[in-house]
Amino acid sequence: MSELAAILTRAGLSNPEQREHWTMKWISTMDHKRIGILYLSTALVFFVIGGIEALLIRLQLAVPNNRLLQPDEYNVVFTMHGTTMIFLVAMPALFGLANYILPLQIGARDMAFPRLNAFSFWLVPFGGLLLHFSFLAGGAPGVGWFAYAPLSETPYSSQLGVDYWALALLVLGIGSVGTSINLIATVLTQRAPNMTLRRLPLFSWMIFVNSFLVLMALPVLNAALVMLLIDRLLGAHFFLPSSGGSAIMWQHIFWAFGHPEVYIVAIPAFGILSEVIPVFARKPIFGYEFVAGSTVAIAFLSLLVWAHHMFTVGLGHTVDLFFVASSMLIAIPTGVKVLAWSATLVGGRIRLDTPMLFCTAALLQFLLAGLTGVSLASAALDWQTKNSYYLVAHFHFVFVGLIVFAILGALHYWFPKMSGRLLSERLGKWTFWLMTAGFNMTFVIQHFLGLAGMPRRIFTYADLPGWAWMNMVSTIGAFLMAAAALLFVWNLVTSLLNGERAGDNPWRAWTLEWATTSPPPPGNFRSLPPIRSRRPLWDDANPDRPDPMVGTKWRAEVHVPEKNETAVAAFIVSESAFFAVLILAYLFYNAVPEAGVGAHSLNLAKTGAFTLCLLLSSITIWRSEVSLDRGNQRAMRLWLAATLVLGGIFLTGQGLEYGTLFEDGASLNGNLFATAFFTLTGFHGLHVCAGLIALAIVLGLARSADFKRHPPPALKAVALYWHFVDAVWVVVFSTVYFLPHLR
């Protein structure tokens, strides 16, 4: 007890007020470093939960014909394990690292939008609570992390678990999009002078590229979840084949998100390897340009190949062939990366400290994951191995072998910066060897289990030759990993309390986060070293032989756009992805008209008139911007008011249209036309409402004296969003109202 008291006194937490103050400081924080640590701690908590679930799975599978878990319980544990590890561990951990490190690496004081940052973070525990609340609400989801329809639909999963699952993922998805918008805006607008885009450290560059991927992929999942929730809560049937829906549609949308998602968690891991390997090989990275450029290629390709998750669905050989070819192409840019990291190691003075150990293992394990990945990209092999443990082994080599190892490497690497104290190298090495042994024991053997025919997603298995001992080995490996995880937590706690002082730059690294104190002060930097290459601290320490200067040719490298407009533009990208899914779904469900209400029930002329109002509102808001630029604030307010009125007229028109349809007997849970129509136009209407509220707020602010003296950039940002809402309507109007007349 006295020891605890001593620790509390040392930390300045001896009395209750101090403790309350400490708690409030963390809860109300908007500092990117604290938010980063909050993200990482949350991820650690869920890592323990997801890890316990993994151990339950492995215990159940340790021996044949086991009855430790009932089939339903197994399904729940297996669903929660997958969902937790991806959405509540991998993503928050990587966002946490990005949050903490990225602003430091680019020499920024904080993220572009600290409040948005705090909001995005708090959505993670909220989403996690929602997901786990399903245990109390009568049954957690048991439909897999992929929630394939129709299993995830009400007739087959009638408890609330799937609803909580979908709501939780929706909340987490919104948080991820928020963070990504913030990261993009931070990189584009908060960089230190001279930190040109081509001088970005690779971790920051990859987080930047990755954020675009999040912007495009997560909204696709959000659209799918919204459609699933409409099915489940409002009685529609997007994904119910029994009433005309399409279960394959769910798989398409899910994997259109799911495949990029793999890269969303892998690219930051690539970034970590690209930071750690050069520092511990004491050489600059080999082929910076290739590592950075291949990231962009990977991000693009990842959006193009989702159908390879669906070879066994039966899309036909034609479709399969194209996706075999495009999936295999991914091996090129990833191969470029592996080569670059290996070439960095060649001839380096390699120091095998714990961070480097984890990253080297990650590199080797990722190589194996890539090789099995290429084998799975071939449709013929995929047919044989997809529903076996071979696939389980493959993706765990990606998610654990690469990503978890890279995150552990990153935590060992950056912990001294975050805490000011070194982690114990002795414990770190124990952690590493236990983890590596455990991981390879668990998953190498699963390749063979899969080739021996053991199917995945089953709660138990018969005592077939060889299966029992292989599963036992796998289970023992899992417990070794658990021991490593406990050791790691012990290392964190003891080092935090009694670790050796780290100093500013314990690894003698070269990027800007090491140019400040450990931990960094609230504003991050007292002064920045000159930045003229990708390794400013090397240049600073070796003035006689600095890195060759990275020149500046393009204005885009140094241009700093307005941050609010940047954020709105990024938000528009994500919203476009969301609407693209809803519009494609509308087209798909209405390709062959059904009986009942349909496109013929819509009034083209009337809605055309209201559409004109909406288009006019784009002109009025443009006039409002022009008036503001000319300093005529009265005209600006008038044009803004006109925009509000026109937007209101449009919404009224939309309401009238809904009224007529309701009179015709249309309802959201009626036929597929009605479902798709109300979903699409409803979400557009919601966006119009949001735009109107934003416009009203700007109009309200515009009357204040502050606004009159220094007009803030809000109007331009809101106007950008308003133009987007109008542009979406043009597409929706053409698709829904106009297209049927062309037939």
Add this chain to the structure above:
Amino acid sequence: MTTEQFLLRGWTWGGCSLPMGAAVLVCYLVAFGFQRRFSCFAAALGLTLLTLRSPINSLADGYLFSAHMLQHLILLLIVPALAMLSLPRSLSLAMRPRVLGHPLFGWIAGVGAMWLWHAPALCNAAVSSRSVHALQTVSLLAMGGLFWRQILAPRESERLVPPSAILYLFSACVTCSILGIIVTFSPVEVCSIYSAPPIDRLGLLQFVRAGWGMTPERDQQVGGLLMWVPMCLIYLSAIVVQIARWFAATEGPLAEKL
């Protein structure tokens, strides 16, 4: 008929594309002479003639939607890009009025060409009418030229800077992919003339359907997939070139400022 026989006999030599090709060749040689970049021009011209005269055209002429898509792909994306590369670096492609030089215009031309010519009515008309087909070919080449001008204009100053170029190419890729996805998975026919050709001009129908197994559904799928995957890979290659251009630049007008 076997595939080999078809590949030998499927060539057509009539029409005005050969004399027009010769005329363009003469114009090019008169204007720019015979220089290093001529190889790009020869490739562009050769590809055009191959697309319009080879068995691909015989198939596209009422038999296979996918062959017609392949023609689109070559005429819209590959030929104009090669033609742009064949121009000498000093040539300015500045256009009047200035709005024609705006990236949005080039983007709409490139993406719009794909969407426009796949409206069912226009798609059918291009197959059944010679003159509409000729118009289609010319418009694809022209719109492709407008599209690529932003990326490959001979003068560096008239090209988009790499980040904008990547955005330009990527958004074009996504927009074409969306159309490709629609065509691939659409339960209805996009270009109905291919599923029930009014006349079997070359006596190929049986051969294509039974010999190659190209049912109308599979044909449309292949067409959609061509637009979705290989077309995106062309854009992606262009993006990779832009990345290389971005990172390869060593110095420039801003260098001394920083």
